[in-house]
Amino acid sequence: PPAAPPPPGPPARDSLGIHRAFLRSPLGPLRLGQLALGAACWVTVAAHRYEGAAHFALFAAVLVWLLTLALFGLSVLGRWALVPWLGSRWLLANLLHDLALGVGLYAAATGIMGYKARQKSYCNLPGYCNLPGYSQHCPYSAYLSASVCGGITACLYLFSGLYCLSRRCRDQRDII
Secondary structure, three states: OOOOOOOOOOOOOOOOOOOHHHHHOOHHHHHHHHHHHHHHHHHHHHOOOOOOOHHHHHHHHHHHHHHHHHHHHHHHHOOHHHOOOOHHHHHHHHHHHHHHHHHHHHHHHHHHHHHHHHHOHHHHOOOOOOOOOOOOOOOHHHHHHHHHHHHHHHHHHHHHHHHHHHHHHOOOOOOO
8 A cells, every 4th residue: 555645744834833732732741741850860860979870870861851852842843844754754753762762761770770779778777877977978869769750750751652652553643
């Protein structure tokens, strides 16, 4: 069978405006939640002393967050048709971003930060940080917070990926 033409984007406008249909769809609030919790995850890691595998967790969280910001910006402005190869495959691009990158990398970051929190759980014991001459701040709560934020963010990416997958399975070719 011949391939169906790509889905049309929103009507062309001379000036930039907010694409309200996207914000009212399930994907709009999910993207906002992903951006907020993703930023909380990587800011928590970046604001505290980190070493080893936490570098990868920070890299993964920032990379996915920046790509999500780009997807959100193009979607909320209704300008995804301007992206050369992905514009005609916007639903598929969102689906792959959410399931492969979002869930995959945030799940890895969550696991890493959870492991790091478990490694540092000894310093959260009562009286440990009150030892004379001990000047290091305990990173346990920061690592645990980053792990929780990363886990919730991975779930949000799973929900948005399943939403895009359901639209794709119903032969809909647009994110709204």
